[in-house]
Amino acid sequence: MTSSIITLYPVISIIAEQNCEKLSGREKVAFLQTMARKALAYSAQQSGVTLGPLTKDERGAPLPSNGIYWSLSHKTHCVAAVVNREKIGIDVEEITPRNSRQLFNHLASPEEWQLCAEPTWEFFYRYWTAKEAAVKVTGAGIKDLKKCRVTTILDDRHLILDYDHQLWTIEHYWFRNHIISITAGSKSVNWITKSI
16 A cells, blocks of 8 residues: 655656767667656655556556556656656756747747746746646647646746646756756655766
8 A cells, every 4th residue: 555645756867978978869768768767766765655567548648557646757968757646747858058049939928938037048948848747747748838828937946837727836946957847736845866
């Protein structure tokens, strides 16, 4: 029997560059998925729950494992993972300025950009990871990013999205040159950075 999850324990880990530099595309993805699953196992341990097999539905949304929902994300240098009793989404991105400011228009409406003092690359990735975390919950994928609307910026670590007929409270965490977003709702969040 598993206990209740009162606090979320998202686990973040930086991946050493030498661990990925000699891997091909598929090998790198497989390695990063393995590292993200290790982070997920640690999140489950911290939450006092036991995961079984990890499977996904036909849209790619994670299915509950032993009644526990889970989400993971990975980039070349960072992985993130979390478990919860309710559907959950997490996303990580490296904050890397791009050549085209057109990406801002593709990601959010002018009304959404008016919520921030200045649309910087930090805000771009904050919006991107928030929206990506929310669409992971439904399994819709990035095709639904434009359907997510930032409605309120609460502070430099929280914002609210309107998506799929509900409001989503998103919490952000900055780690080195990465931003991680989680669909926290009203849960307390205890971010863990760990070498895995």
